[in-house]
Amino acid sequence: xxxxxxxxxxxxxxxxxxxxxxxxxxxxxxxxxxxxxxxxxxxxxxxxxxxxxxxxxxxxxxxxxxxxxxxxxxxxxxxxxxxxxxxxxxxxx
Numbered sequence: 001x002x003x004x005x006x007x008x009x010x011x012x013x014x015x016x017x018x019x020x021x022x023x024x025x026x027x028x029x030x031x032x033x034x035x036x037x038x039x040x041x042x043x044x045x046x047x048x049x050x051x052x053x054x055x056x057x058x059x060x061x062x063x064x065x066x067x068x069x070x071x072x073x074x075x076x077x078x079x080x081x082x083x084x085x086x087x088x089x090x091x092x093x
Contacts, residue, residue: 033085
């Protein structure tokens with residue numbers, strides 16, 4: 001399978017609704033590595049690496065997110081696989 005890396009910026013009501021925690025759960029379920037964090041502009045950023053098919057599932061999931069989120073749009077940027085991460089974490093600050 002082709003391995004890739006994706007950077008996703010999620011816009012909308014996505015902070016304070018467990019978006020990061022649910023993203024981590026989804027990424028672990030899909031066997032992806034990387035991180036998720038809140039940004040100061042109110043968006044959530046996700047960087048993930050793994051199989052392209054599983055990354056596409058994460059992108060699709062990100063369009064809606066957890067139950068109380070209200071996603072207005074996502075920006076998706078595909079990047080070369082670096083194999084930078086050994087797990088998936090929630091970043092703070």
